[in-house]
Amino acid sequence: MVKVYAASGTAKQQEKECFYNSKIPYLLRASPSNMIVGGDFNCVLNQTDSTGHFNYSTALNGLVCGFELQDMWHEDPLRTVFTHYSPMGASRIDRIYTTKELSDKKIGVVTVAAAFTDHPSVVMRLSVDVPIVQWGEGFWKMNTSIVSEETFIERLRQKWAVWRQQRRFYPDWPMWWGRYTKKQIRLFCIQVGSEHWRDFMKMENFLYKRIYDILQNTYPHGQKMTMLNHLKAKITSLH
Numbered sequence: 001m002v003k004v005y006a007a008s009g010t011a012k013q014q015e016k017e018c019f020y021n022s023k024i025p026y027l028l029r030a031s032p033s034n035m036i037v038g039g040d041f042n043c044v045l046n047q048t049d050s051t052g053h054f055n056y057s058t059a060l061n062g063l064v065c066g067f068e069l070q071d072m073w074h075e076d077p078l079r080t081v082f083t084h085y086s087p088m089g090a091s092r093i094d095r096i097y098t099t100k101e102l103s104d105k106k107i108g109v110v111t112v113a114a115a116f117t118d119h120p121s122v123v124m125r126l127s128v129d130v131p132i133v134q135w136g137e138g139f140w141k142m143n144t145s146i147v148s149e150e151t152f153i154e155r156l157r158q159k160w161a162v163w164r165q166q167r168r169f170y171p172d173w174p175m176w177w178g179r180y181t182k183k184q185i186r187l188f189c190i191q192v193g194s195e196h197w198r199d200f201m202k203m204e205n206f207l208y209k210r211i212y213d214i215l216q217n218t219y220p221h222g223q224k225m226t227m228l229n230h231l232k233a234k235i236t237s238l239h
Contacts, residue, residue, distance in 0.1 A: 002027050004039035010055070016042065020059035031067055031099070038096035040119065045071075048080065051221065052089020069097035072109045072124050079216065081111055083119050087222035096124050113211040115235035118228075120215075140186075143193040152192055159188055200238065207235050 004024065007015045028035070043057040044050045045064065063069075073081075073095060082090035096109065107125040114121045146152045163181050170176035214227050 001036040006042040008042040017059040020063050033101045035099045049092040070103040072096045085225040090221045094122050115232040
């Protein structure tokens with residue numbers, strides 16, 4: 001697999017053409033039958049992939065044709081999908097190409113909203129023969145951020161008062177602590193951590209739903225970019 005990130009802007013057009021004429025072909029010189037080339041190409045090959053300036057690359061077109069690469073995205077005739085928005089327009093500069101043999105194993109390809117970049121992610125699913133990994137139960141790791149919250153401390157005080165009442169059922173303090181209280185603390189922290197996780201996921205899902213609503217709307221591209229950046233900043237702050 002080759003990850004591509006080409007120079008952006010018309011001022012670096014020659015640099016970009018050199019990139020596709022020499023550097024990428026060098027990496028692909030021993031191209032296998034199963035090959036994936038994907039990333040931010042910072043140009044398009046079809047007029048329908050851009051609403052503003054048609055940033056076409058002759059060198060990339062020659063590269064794609066020379067290696068017989070297949071664009072994995074299948075355009076929805078009812079809704080054009082772009083991966084980058086700016087005040088000047090929108091374009092599909094993020095793409096995934098594969099060789100013909102590998103393209104036959106494609107199950108699907110979608111764009112997924114991502115908060116930590118100004119581009120949606122392009123996700124491709126393939127049907128491949130790989131060993132099935134058997135995962136164990138794993139380990140619980142406490143969310144230590146909850147211990148500084150006043151609500152957690154108050155709830156812990158209340159629980160502690162209840163747990164102390166159980167002391168009379170044990171012959172000494174160490175046994176009360178080892179056999180009962182430690183387990184109760186762990187269960188309590190798991191419960192609080194789960195509550196936090198549910199609240200976090202509700203808010204994150206709500207913000208991502210707003211992003212998808214905006215992407216499917218017909219707002220002007222400049223307005224759409226501003227709204228998307230605002231929601232992504234909220235998701236970043238949430239994390």
